Amino acid sequence: MSKPALISVDWGTTSLRCALVAADGAILARSADGPGINPPPAEGFASTLTTAIAPWRYQHASLPILMSGMIGSRQGWAEVPYLPCPANAAALAEHLHRLDAGDLGDVFIVPGLAMLGTEQPPEVMRGEETQIIGALAKTTHAKGAAAQLFVLPGTHSKWATVTGTEITSFATYMTGDVFAALRHHTILGRLMPDAATSDDAAAFAQGVSAGAADGPPGALLNRLFATRTLGLFERLPTAGLASYLSGLLIGAEIAAATALVKPEVITIIGNAELSQRYRAAADQLGLPTTIAPADCAVRGHCIIARAAGLLKEPS
Amino acid sequence: MSKPALISVDWGTTSLRCALVAADGAILARSADGPGINPPPAEGFASTLTTAIAPWRYQHASLPILMSGMIGSRQGWAEVPYLPCPANAAALAEHLHRLDAGDLGDVFIVPGLAMLGTEQPPEVMRGEETQIIGALAKTTHAKGAAAQLFVLPGTHSKWATVTGTEITSFATYMTGDVFAALRHHTILGRLMPDAATSDDAAAFAQGVSAGAADGPPGALLNRLFATRTLGLFERLPTAGLASYLSGLLIGAEIAAATALVKPEVITIIGNAELSQRYRAAADQLGLPTTIAPADCAVRGHCIIARAAGLLKEPS
Numbered sequence: 001m002s003k004p005a006l007i008s009v010d011w012g013t014t015s016l017r018c019a020l021v022a023a024d025g026a027i028l029a030r031s032a033d034g035p036g037i038n039p040p041p042a043e044g045f046a047s048t049l050t051t052a053i054a055p056w057r058y059q060h061a062s063l064p065i066l067m068s069g070m071i072g073s074r075q076g077w078a079e080v081p082y083l084p085c086p087a088n089a090a091a092l093a094e095h096l097h098r099l100d101a102g103d104l105g106d107v108f109i110v111p112g113l114a115m116l117g118t119e120q121p122p123e124v125m126r127g128e129e130t131q132i133i134g135a136l137a138k139t140t141h142a143k144g145a146a147a148q149l150f151v152l153p154g155t156h157s158k159w160a161t162v163t164g165t166e167i168t169s170f171a172t173y174m175t176g177d178v179f180a181a182l183r184h185h186t187i188l189g190r191l192m193p194d195a196a197t198s199d200d201a202a203a204f205a206q207g208v209s210a211g212a213a214d215g216p217p218g219a220l221l222n223r224l225f226a227t228r229t230l231g232l233f234e235r236l237p238t239a240g241l242a243s244y245l246s247g248l249l250i251g252a253e254i255a256a257a258t259a260l261v262k263p264e265v266i267t268i269i270g271n272a273e274l275s276q277r278y279r280a281a282a283d284q285l286g287l288p289t290t291i292a293p294a295d296c297a298v299r300g301h302c303i304i305a306r307a308a309g310l311l312k313e314p315s
Numbered sequence: 316m317s318k319p320a321l322i323s324v325d326w327g328t329t330s331l332r333c334a335l336v337a338a339d340g341a342i343l344a345r346s347a348d349g350p351g352i353n354p355p356p357a358e359g360f361a362s363t364l365t366t367a368i369a370p371w372r373y374q375h376a377s378l379p380i381l382m383s384g385m386i387g388s389r390q391g392w393a394e395v396p397y398l399p400c401p402a403n404a405a406a407l408a409e410h411l412h413r414l415d416a417g418d419l420g421d422v423f424i425v426p427g428l429a430m431l432g433t434e435q436p437p438e439v440m441r442g443e444e445t446q447i448i449g450a451l452a453k454t455t456h457a458k459g460a461a462a463q464l465f466v467l468p469g470t471h472s473k474w475a476t477v478t479g480t481e482i483t484s485f486a487t488y489m490t491g492d493v494f495a496a497l498r499h500h501t502i503l504g505r506l507m508p509d510a511a512t513s514d515d516a517a518a519f520a521q522g523v524s525a526g527a528a529d530g531p532p533g534a535l536l537n538r539l540f541a542t543r544t545l546g547l548f549e550r551l552p553t554a555g556l557a558s559y560l561s562g563l564l565i566g567a568e569i570a571a572a573t574a575l576v577k578p579e580v581i582t583i584i585g586n587a588e589l590s591q592r593y594r595a596a597a598d599q600l601g602l603p604t605t606i607a608p609a610d611c612a613v614r615g616h617c618i619i620a621r622a623a624g625l626l627k628e629p630s
Contacts (some may be wrong), residue, residue: 121525121541122548156502156540173536174501181496186489187471210436217526217535218571221488221564225471226436233437249536256533 011071069127082114093307134299135292149263203240207247212255326386384442397429408622449614450607464578518555522562527570
């Protein structure tokens with residue numbers, strides 16, 4: 001069995017995930033999910049982390065700990081300045097933020113990325129940069145190859161363009177957050193059954209078509225209303241309306257994120273259910289996808305730790 | 316003083332407004348605002364209306380009562396079938412729905428309008444058709460003149476095209492409903508002060524520009540996020556973020572509703588505050604506006620009642 005070489009900590013808004021990792025990237029052990037940073041854990045961040053990795057105590061005495069995610073935000077353990085985008089693993093490694101963490105030893109936070117040009121509103125990410133670096137390791141990126149497109153779907157979906165091994169730009173789409181607000185706090189939810197609705201693939205596909213159709217940005221404010229009228233006039237079953245709305249938003253998101261450049265392939269980084277949903281929508285729009293392996297964050301931590309000289313090359 | 320000739324009843328989701336009207340359209344008296352149809356008044360619709368117009372009892376014994384709005388919906392007093400659009404005042408008059416309302420006498424509901432072609436999702440309105448007919452009476456519409464554009468801003472804004480005196484098409488934009496859901500139920504509200512914020516005209520204008528800029532529909536899901544990042548990076552004061560979001564949505568709505576045909580003038584029908592907000596945004600986008608007089612619903616009821624032969628021409 002490989003020797004432990006690193007503790008990988010993915011600490012976001014809603015959960016803490018730790019893994020004990022070998023120098024070759026093999027995951028030797030995982031912690032149970034712990035509390036996210038919002039609300040901040042009552043016992044403090046250091047104590048929460050100590051508890052989470054306690055089972056490996058005898059193994060990690062001298063192991064570096066690499067963290068990424070909202071733990072590096074203003075509401076987290078320490079606010080780590082964003083690194084300007086474009087950036088690659090080497091740049092992230094160079095700007096690791098070292099914490100004074102007492103007994104925990106060498107604890108580092110990977111900085112998030114920001115695009116702060118004044119011609120556009122700011123864009124920021126924390127945690128996704130590490131997952132993208134991790135996913136990149138498993139994708140082919142010949143020198144001089146075309147830019148690759150990555151999506152991390154969710155509450156605030158991130159779409160990132162990668163050239164070579166460098167994250168060159170990204171954009172945030174509030175798709176998941178908007179879906180939940182529309183479903184639960186506008187007229188659109190009124191016709192939807194309260195119970196968790198099973199997916200209606202046909203309604204979802206109909207939504208994708210409607211959302212991805214050409215039009216100006218404000219057309220979305222009009223298209224959303226169809227979720228109500230299609231239900232009112234029984235053109236869609238009420239049990240399918242949530243799927244229609246989901247398809248409408250995801251279709252609009254994917255079409256917008258790929259409007260300027262048709263990607264050769266879109267790499268999807270996310271949980272299985274959401275990844276499949278994005279893949280289905282992209283398929284329908286004629287966009288090829290690949291689904292990234294699980295544990296992109298752990299892979300990213302390994303790559304960044306190695307670039308920082310914190311890991312010995314596997315022997 | 317003119318003689319009472321009609322009772323005008325504008326009965327929507329949230330309020331009941333009655334007016335005692337002369338044959339020439341002069342408003343002789345108004346009721347205090349009564350309860351809307353959602354939730355339905357406990358004492359029933361007939362009883363609620365009887366109470367609202369009781370002060371005029373001695374005057375209205377034989378007066379026709381014309382109602383419009385959600386009172387004609389499935390959740391209202393009686394579900395009145397939608398009239399297909401295009402339609403004018405004569406068509407609305409021809410399809411008045413007569414209620415069996417006992418002591419109240421001749422009570423009619425103006426039908427709403429629907430666009431039910433199968434190539435697009437259904438569009439519906441109830442009440443706005445009457446306001447547009449009322450506003451039309453005060454706008455010039457020379458025969459053969461270009462189509463006119465009307466907007467009724469609100470929770471679900473309606474944009475209607477009128478050719479001559481006929482409402483030829485319309486579309487619904489969920490702007491107000493979406494604004495409230497985003498502000499109160501997504502991350503965008505987190506940086507906004509809780510207290511009702513005074514309008515920030517500069518932030519509103521910046522939002523209008525961002526919302527009206529070219530792009531695909533899904534770009535809106537990305538642009539919304541700027542409401543957060545502009546606040547985070549202190550490019551906008553937090554007190555201005557709600558105005559920015561409002562401008563973003565209204566700018567997107569106006570740009571989309573006028574994307575195909577630049578109107579000579581947009582007639583705005585709504586309360587003073589919202590009408591001014593839409594006028595400011597349209598001004599900024601180079602679109603001339605006129606604000607309809609108050610009481611468009613009452614005016615519309617008079618025109619439809621006259622077309623139905625329920626009103627004597629003013630002597």
